[in-house]
Amino acid sequence: MNITEKILARASGRQKVSPDDVIFANVDKVMMHDVSGPGVIKVFDKLKKQGINVDKLWDPTKVWVAEDHFVPSPDKVSAENIVKLSNFTKNYGIEKHFKYGMGQYGICHTLSHEEALVLPGEVYVGGDSHTNTTGALGSFACGLGHTDVAYVLLNGKIWFKVPHALYFKLNGKLPEHVMAKDFILKIIGDISTEGGAYKTMQFGGSGINEMSVESRLTLCNMTTEAGAKNGIVEPDQKVVDYLTSRGASNISLVHGDDDAEYEKIYEYESSELEPVVAKPFSPENIVIVREAPSVELDKSYIGSCTGAKYEDLVAAATILKGRTVKIRTEILPASISIYKRAMENGLLKIFLDAGVTVGPPTCGACCGAHMGVLAKDEICISTTNRNFPGRMGHIDSQTYLSSPLVAAASAVTGKITDPRDLK
Amino acid sequence: MKSFKTLKSIITPLDKVNVDTDQIVPKQFLKLVQKSGFGKFLFYNWRFGDDEQIKSDFILNNPKYKNSEILVTGDNFGCGSSREHAVWALMDYGFSVIIAPSFADIFFSNCFKNGLLPIILSEKIVEKIQHETGEVEIDLENQLIKTPSEQISFDIDLHKKTILLKGLDDISQTLLYEKEISEFEKNSTIPSVL
Numbered sequence: 360m361n362i363t364e365k366i367l368a369r370a371s372g373r374q375k376v377s378p379d380d381v382i383f384a385n386v387d388k389v390m391m392h393d394v395s396g397p398g399v400i401k402v403f404d405k406l407k408k409q410g411i412n413v414d415k416l417w418d419p420t421k422v423w424v425a426e427d428h429f430v431p432s433p434d435k436v437s438a439e440n441i442v443k444l445s446n447f448t449k450n451y452g453i454e455k456h457f458k459y460g461m462g463q464y465g466i467c468h469t470l471s472h473e474e475a476l477v478l479p480g481e482v483y484v485g486g487d488s489h490t491n492t493t494g495a496l497g498s499f500a501c502g503l504g505h506t507d508v509a510y511v512l513l514n515g516k517i518w519f520k521v522p523h524a525l526y527f528k529l530n531g532k533l534p535e536h537v538m539a540k541d542f543i544l545k546i547i548g549d550i551s552t553e554g555g556a557y558k559t560m561q562f563g564g565s566g567i568n569e570m571s572v573e574s575r576l577t578l579c580n581m582t583t584e585a586g587a588k589n590g591i592v593e594p595d596q597k598v599v600d601y602l603t604s605r606g607a608s609n610i611s612l613v614h615g616d617d618d619a620e621y622e623k624i625y626e627y628e629s630s631e632l633e634p635v636v637a638k639p640f641s642p643e644n645i646v647i648v649r650e651a652p653s654v655e656l657d658k659s660y661i662g663s664c665t666g667a668k669y670e671d672l673v674a675a676a677t678i679l680k681g682r683t684v685k686i687r688t689e690i691l692p693a694s695i696s697i698y699k700r701a702m703e704n705g706l707l708k709i710f711l712d713a714g715v716t717v718g719p720p721t722c723g724a725c726c727g728a729h730m731g732v733l734a735k736d737e738i739c740i741s742t743t744n745r746n747f748p749g750r751m752g753h754i755d756s757q758t759y760l761s762s763p764l765v766a767a768a769s770a771v772t773g774k775i776t777d778p779r780d781l782k
Numbered sequence: 783m784k785s786f787k788t789l790k791s792i793i794t795p796l797d798k799v800n801v802d803t804d805q806i807v808p809k810q811f812l813k814l815v816q817k818s819g820f821g822k823f824l825f826y827n828w829r830f831g832d833d834e835q836i837k838s839d840f841i842l843n844n845p846k847y848k849n850s851e852i853l854v855t856g857d858n859f860g861c862g863s864s865r866e867h868a869v870w871a872l873m874d875y876g877f878s879v880i881i882a883p884s885f886a887d888i889f890f891s892n893c894f895k896n897g898l899l900p901i902i903l904s905e906k907i908v909e910k911i912q913h914e915t916g917e918v919e920i921d922l923e924n925q926l927i928k929t930p931s932e933q934i935s936f937d938i939d940l941h942k943k944t945i946l947l948k949g950l951d952d953i954s955q956t957l958l959y960e961k962e963i964s965e966f967e968k969n970s971t972i973p974s975v976l
Contacts, residue, residue, distance in 0.1 A: 394812050398866055429813055436813045488864040488888060502888055504866040506895035506951060552800055553858045557887045586861060586886055641800065726809045726863070735832070745862060747802045754827040 361524050361619035362593055363559045366499040370482045378523040387481035389511050392425040392467045395486025396444045398505035399512065416451050417515035423455035423476055424448050425467035428722045430459045433729035465694025465720040468492040468664035472576060473696050475605040479594040480613035484511055489664055491583045495575035497594025497612060522588040524559035526621040529566030531629035536778050538674065538762035539574035540666065543581040544635050548645030555585035562592050566629045572601040573670045580665045581744050584642040634777050637760040640748045648765055651775040657737040659770035661763055662691035663725040666742020669697045671763040676706045678767035678778060679713040685773040689731050691718040727751045740769045783897045785949030789878055789920045791851040794841060795912040801855060802862030803889065807871045820867055821874030852879045854912045860889025869896045879920050883908050894942050895951050901936045922947060
C-alpha cells in the first residue's frame with residue numbers, strides 16, 4: 360500500500376485497502392473557518408429542527424476554528440459571522456479558536472502547520488478546498504462541504520472512496536531561482552485542472568527530500584487546482600523537527616510499503632525546470648516567465664496559504680532588498696507567527712523600504728473579497744492559487760499566478776519578470 | 783430533504799468547461815448563510831453587469847429558459863472552492879439536475895447532501911442533449927433520460943440514488959439505523975479508543 364492507503368486502512372480499522380474501496384474512516388482532526396463555520400451552524404440548526412440531537416460534538420479537543428476569510432471584518436455581516444462563530448465555539452467547548460486581534464491567528468491551512476495542529480499519519484478534514492495543503496506533513500488531508508463537516512463534528516467519522524494515486528518524482532534539488540510553486544504550476548499545466556480528479560497526488564524523489572517542509576506545503580496546497588482528493592509527501596526527519604519545534608510530541612510516522620502501487624508515475628528533472636506563470640483564467644495556462652506576454656501590471660500580491668509562508672517572504676525579501684516597487688504591491692504574511700518572524704528578522708523593514716504595503720493575515724484579496732481587490736481591467740501577478748475570472752476582484756480583472764520570487768521581481772519592473780533577469 | 787423521483791423540463795445548455803464555484807456564486811455573497819435566497823446570486827457576474835443591468839446575451843437571461851430545471855454543461859463543473867453555497871444557489875434558482883461529462887469532487891458530494899442530482903454522461907451524449915429543444919424527462923428510479931427522440935441510461939451509485947429517492951441526507955440515512963447502532967455500541971467489545 361502507498362502512504363495514503365496505509366493511513367486510510369489504519370483509520371478504518373482494516374488490514375488493507377485498495378483504490379475504489381469505500382471505507383468509513385475515523386477522523387483525527389477537523390477544521391472550519393468563518394465561511395464554512397456559519398454554514399455548518401446552519402446545518403446544525405436544520406438538524407435540530409429535524410429532532411436530531413446536536414447538543415454535543417464528538418470531541419471538541421479535535422476541532423479548531425480559524426478566522427481568515429472576512430477578517431478583519433470588512434462589514435457588518437462579516438462581523439456578525441465572527442460573533443456567531445465565537446458563540447458556537449463557546450457553546451461547544453472548542454478551545455482552539457484563533458481569533459484575530461488576540462495573538463496568533465491566520466489562514467486556516469497555515470495554522471494547521473504553524474501550530475502543529477495536524478500530525479503525520481492523521482486523517483484531517485476541513486471546510487475548505489485547500490485543506491489538501493496539510494498532506495505535506497504526511498497526513499491524509501482533504502476538504503469537505505458544510506454538511507460533511509457538520510457530520511464529522513457530530514460523529515467523528517466520514518466515508519471515503521480510496522483514491523487512485525499519481526506519483527510525481529522530482530530528481531535533484533530545485534535551482535535557486537525555481538520554487539515549489541513553479542514545480543506545481545508546471546505539473547498542473549502538464550496534467551490539466553482535471554488531471555488529478557479524485558486522485559492522490561504524491562510527491563517524492565531526491566528533489567522533494569531536499570525540499571523544506573514549507574515548499575512541500577506549497578505543492579500539496581495546489582493539488583486542489585488539479586482536482587485531487589489529497590496531496591501527500593512521505594514524512595521525514597524534517598517534518599518531525601518542524602512539528603517538534605512547534606510543540607508537537609508523540610509523532611509517529613506512517614510510510615508507504617516498498618511495493619506501493621501508483622496508477623501513474625511522472626518524472627521531472629529539477630535542472631530542466633524554469634520559473635513559470637499561469638495566465639488568466641486557469642491555473643493550467645502555464646507559460647515560462649521568459650516567454651510570458653509583455654503586459655503592464657497594475658499590482659503584485661504576495662499573500663495566501665499558497666504564497667505567504669515564512670520562506671515565501673524571505674524569497675520576496677531577497678529580491679526587494681534595496682529596490683523599490685514600480686507597481687502597487689501588497690504583502691500579507693499568512694499568520695501572526697510568520698508576521699512576527701518577518702519583523703524580528705528585518706523583512707518587514709525591507710518591504711516597507713521598498714514601498715510595499717504590509718497587511719494583516721487574511722484570505723481577503725486572494726478570493727477578491729476585501730483588502731485590496733482588483734478594479735475592472737486591472738492586471739495582477741499573485742502568489743495565490745486561483746486565477747478564475749473575477750477571482751481577485753472585478754470580473755474583467757486578470758491574475759497571473761507565480762512564485763514569490765517572480766511576483767517580487769515583477770513588482771520591481773512592472774512587467775512579468777524572471778528573477779534572473781533583474782538588474 | 784425533498785425526495786427526487788421524476789422530473790420533466792426543457793434543458794438549459796451552458797456550453798462551458800471548468801465552471802468553478804467562484805462563477806456559480808461569487809465571493810461577496812459567501813458571508814450570507816441562509817440556505818434559501820441564493821438563487822438571485824447564481825452566476826451573478828454572468829447574469830448582471832456592473833450596475834446590475836441584465837446581460838441579455840447570457841443564456842439564463844433568455845426568458846425561454848426561465849422554467850428549466852435541467853442544466854447541461856461541460857467538464858469539471860463545480861471546481862474550485864468547496865463552498866456549499868454553489869449547490870444552494872443552483873437549487874434555489876430552480877435547477878434540480880445538472881448533466882455534465884464530469885464534476886469536481888467536493889461539489890459532486892455536496893449535491894447529494896442537498897438533493898441536487900448530478901448526472902455524468904460521456905462528452906458525446908452531453909453534447910447531443912445540449913441541442914435538445916424539447917422537454918426531457920429524468921427518471922431516477924429507472925436511471926433514464928427520456929428525450930423526444932430516445933432514451934439514455936445513466937449510472938449512479940446505489941447509495942446515492944437511495945438518498946435522493948427517499949429525500950434523505952447522510953445524517954438522516956444513518957439515523958435510520960439508530961437502533962442497530964446503539965445495540966452494536968452497547969454489546970461491542972471493541973474498546974472505544976478504536
